[in-house]
Amino acid sequence: LWEVPGVEYIYSTSASGYSMAVVRFYVGQNEEASIVRLNQKMSANFDLIPAGASPPLIKPRSIDDVPVLALTLTSDRYDHFTLRRIAAQVHDQIKEVRDVSEVKIIGGQRRQIRVLLDDARMAAYSVAPASIVPMLEQENKQLQSGSFSSGNREFLVETGSFLQSAEEVGDVVIGVSNSRPVYLRDVARIEDGAEEPADYVLYGTGPAEKGNTPATTAAKQNVLPAVTISVAKRKGTNAIAIA
Structure with missing residues (x-):
């Protein structure tokens, strides 16, 4: 992969059953042309893939894939499972907003x-x-x-x-x-019912909240279940307008 023009760094992570490589290009490189060259280089070496291994999956990532907005839903009435179902409805509504690219739900429990x-x-x-x-x-x-x-x-x-x-x-x-x-x-x-949680999103307040002191904060332990929705924009669009 170092032979691909425009490559700045290559990071590799391997574990039992999988291997992942991150190829980072220099700033200013044409994204589509870089992806094409990377796919061509990978295809030319498919004969080196060990028997039993699946073909590599190549996913492009850019600065536009970084979320520009994060919405967190929390409640003292609903649990992680219910909040996840509410977040799924909000997710569908956000996807309809113009110039929104990718919307993800983080936390909660699926059915x-x-x-x-x-x-x-x-x-x-x-x-x-x-x-x-x-x-x-x-x-x-x-x-x-x-x-x-x-x-x-x-x-x-x-x-x-x-x-x-x-x-x-x-x-x-x-x-x-x-x-x-x-x-x-x-x-x-x-x-x-709800699945076993893979990760947790919690919301809590500290001593800086109005009316809180270190003693009252420790006594209340006001930590609530929460679900976060991350929103990424399309390339070339205004993040402020979307937010």
């Missing part, structure tokens, strides 16, 4: 449906754990099957649907026992 298998019941119904995942993947899809015309109008036909609730997940047929269908709810406990 997650967990399937907890019961070994004894699975053995009773002769169901193997490996057979459950393909069944769920097959049921959790929506495909376009075709279209038909009627009265100068065209109708699209779609088959299947995405699983929306724990009840729908439990209704998935995963096998047959004694000539009767076996549902997922027969061999597992299904929970619909």
Whole structure:
């Protein structure tokens, strides 16, 4: 990669199962031309990729990808899970603002449906754990099957649907026992709730807040759940106007 014109530094990080390299170009280099040259150099050396390794994924990053605005939602009534759902609605509204490039949600807990298998019941119904995942993947899809015309109008036909609730997940047929269908709810406990948090965003106040002293701050421990929404702008646009 040092052979690519305009490269200033290369940083590399490796761990078990992956390797990442950051290629930094000099200020003033043409971004599109630099990306093309980098892709060409990588493609010319694909034969050196070890067996079993996936092709490299190249993602451009520039100063315009740095957020120009961060909005933090906090509440003494709602938990991390609820704040994340509110932030998702705000996220969709911000994406519609002109000249907004990338919007990310940081913190909170996403919704997650967990399937907890019961070994004894699975053995009773002769169901193997490996057979459950393909069944769920097959049921959790929506495909376009075709279209038909009627009265100068065209109708699209779609088959299947995405699983929306724990009840729908439990209704998935995963096998047959004694000539009767076996549902997922027969061999597992299904929970619909928040995922395990990957990171935390918290909001707290210190002694400098009006009416606070070090003693009252320590006593209140006023730390609230929060979710942050970061907003990046498009290249060449005014950050102040977007904010």
